[in-house]
Amino acid sequence: MNLIDLSEKWLTFRQHDGHTTAGAVCDLVRPEWADLDAPRADFCGATYQLLIGLLQVRLAPDSRKEWLQLYHTPPTPEALQAALADWLPAFALSPDSGPAFMQDLDPLASQEPISTLNLLIDQGSDSNSYFNKTTQWAGLCPRCTALALFTLQINAPSGGVGHRVSLRGGGPLTTLVLPSDPQATLWQRLWLNVIPRQDLPADAGDWHSPRPDAAILPWLGATRISDKTGVPTPPDAVHPLQAYWSMPRRIRLAPPHQDGGCCEICGQTDIPLFRQYRTRNYGTNYTDGWLHPLTPYTLDSKNEKPPLSVKGKKGNTQYRQWLALTLSDSSKQQQAAAVVSDFLRGKARRLKQPIARLWCFGFEMDNMKAKCWYDSQMPLLALADPEQEKPLPARSSACCNWPASAPSCCANKSKPPCSAIRARPMPSRWSSRASGRLPKPAFIRRWISWRNSPTHCRYTATG
Numbered sequence: 408m409n410l411i412d413l414s415e416k417w418l419t420f421r422q423h424d425g426h427t428t429a430g431a432v433c434d435l436v437r438p439e440w441a442d443l444d445a446p447r448a449d450f451c452g453a454t455y456q457l458l459i460g461l462l463q464v465r466l467a468p469d470s471r472k473e474w475l476q477l478y479h480t481p482p483t484p485e486a487l488q489a490a491l492a493d494w495l496p497a498f499a500l501s502p503d504s505g506p507a508f509m510q511d512l513d514p515l516a517s518q519e520p521i522s523t524l525n526l527l528i529d530q531g532s533d534s535n536s537y538f539n540k541t542t543q544w545a546g547l548c549p550r551c552t553a554l555a556l557f558t559l560q561i562n563a564p565s566g567g568v569g570h571r572v573s574l575r576g577g578g579p580l581t582t583l584v585l586p587s588d589p590q591a592t593l594w595q596r597l598w599l600n601v602i603p604r605q606d607l608p609a610d611a612g613d614w615h616s617p618r619p620d621a622a623i624l625p626w627l628g629a630t631r632i633s634d635k636t637g638v639p640t641p642p643d644a645v646h647p648l649q650a651y652w653s654m655p656r657r658i659r660l661a662p663p664h665q666d667g668g669c670c671e672i673c674g675q676t677d678i679p680l681f682r683q684y685r686t687r688n689y690g691t692n693y694t695d696g697w698l699h700p701l702t703p704y705t706l707d708s709k710n711e712k713p714p715l716s717v718k719g720k721k722g723n724t725q726y727r728q729w730l731a732l733t734l735s736d737s738s739k740q741q742q743a744a745a746v747v748s749d750f751l752r753g754k755a756r757r758l759k760q761p762i763a764r765l766w767c768f769g770f771e772m773d774n775m776k777a778k779c780w781y782d783s784q785m786p787l788l789a790l791a792d793p794e795q796e797k798p799l800p801a802r803s804s805a806c807c808n809w810p811a812s813a814p815s816c817c818a819n820k821s822k823p824p825c826s827a828i829r830a831r832p833m834p835s836r837w838s839s840r841a842s843g844r845l846p847k848p849a850f851i852r853r854w855i856s857w858r859n860s861p862t863h864c865r866y867t868a869t870g
């Protein structure tokens with residue numbers, strides 16, 4: 408199976424009338440699709456992130472104007488397939504040898520194989536198996552295997568000594584922007600979460616790499632082992648786009664059983680089933696400084712510690728957290744996901760859509776035990792202030808690889824306007840990637856003082 412091959416109809420598309428049809432990745436641009444279907448809720452969220460990652464790395468436009476044109480007039484399936492053509496070899500699930508999607512380049516032959524049941528984040532006792540209740544484990548079809556692998560790698564909880572957590576920590580919360588129009592297409596639901604290159608950090612490097620390499624897709628090269636003799640993986644060690652394709656776990660699938668059977672998740676029959684895989688510890692250790700574009704973060708008020716990803720847990724997907732998840736909340740030192748800020752800062756006004764939806768989902772984890780799955784939507788309101796259009800320096804994100812959150816609108820007349828505040832000299836970047844060290848303490852104090860000022864906290868909303 409190859410995930411982006413024209414002939415692999417592994418996705419399930421849903422029309423507005425509820426009918427579903429199987430299709431290939433390049434079919435996602437067709438206007439008849441309203442949404443995706445998946446056999447598990449976590450697989451659905453992972454599929455969205457996989458497709459958004461593909462669009463971001465292969466189709467991200469230079470400007471917001473281009474982005475808007477493509478929002479209303481998507482490329483043809485043939486054009487999308489042509490854009491993915493060079494990346495085809497990297498998305499094979501199970502070649503006999505060599506690179507395989509989300510798997511270690513090393514065959515890990517010295518390890519004992521274990522059941523593919525362990526690829527499911529909620530596997531374990533019956534009381535914590537949220538999506539599937541299994542008795543005997545027959546195995547997974549290629550589609551479910553690929554989604555289980557991807558879901559585990561991008562959400563990986565702690566898994567014992569040396570089994571690394573995901574780039575966003577264990578059980579991160581994901582927030583995606585969705586159109587409020589019920590007639591919106593699947594393409595528009597995905598494209599709202601693609602960031603134009605003009606809104607990316609200036610030093611983000613080559614964001615339109617024509618060919619895949621291990622700096623973006625880590626399974627194409629030897630694993631950056633993180634044992635005593637290994638190395639950490641901060642943002643400046645690899646390409647920023649690896650945020651979409653992080654691979655903290657060392658996993659290699661055993662060949663599928665060809666005698667056929669029934670997939671334990673989707674029920675597909677008479678297909679080869681993946682029953683076992685090999686794994687070992689000390690895979691890529693994504694260390695401090697990463698900011699995933701689809702996840703909100705909590706900042707340290709003293710700016711001494713790196714940003715912490717918001718996790719999926721009770722209360723984090725409810726209205727109590729609405730402000731922090733959508734507009735950022737400086738009083739709580741929280742910063743919305745970059746993709747949310749990007750919508751508020753520019754896309755909303757161009758689309759003349761001040762209201763969208765924010766889709767929040769993720770596992771709540773207690774180490775390796777899944778305690779709950781949270782999945783909710785809430786309104787996302789664009790700000791009235793045209794000042795939002797202005798790109799900001801990375802003022803609210805130490806060690807940041809992504810644009811800062813949308814600013815707030817000044818309503819307090821006794822304080823200087825936002826533009827005056829923004830006129831203060833700022834470093835072009837607060838990143839170990841750029842400078843090799845954190846900002847000087849004096850500047851940190853000035854910045855924290857400004858960020859906590861009343862003008863920064865107030866906002867107005869439209870719609």
Ligand SMILES: [Zn+2]
Nearest residue numbers: 548551670673
């Ligand atoms: Zn299946």
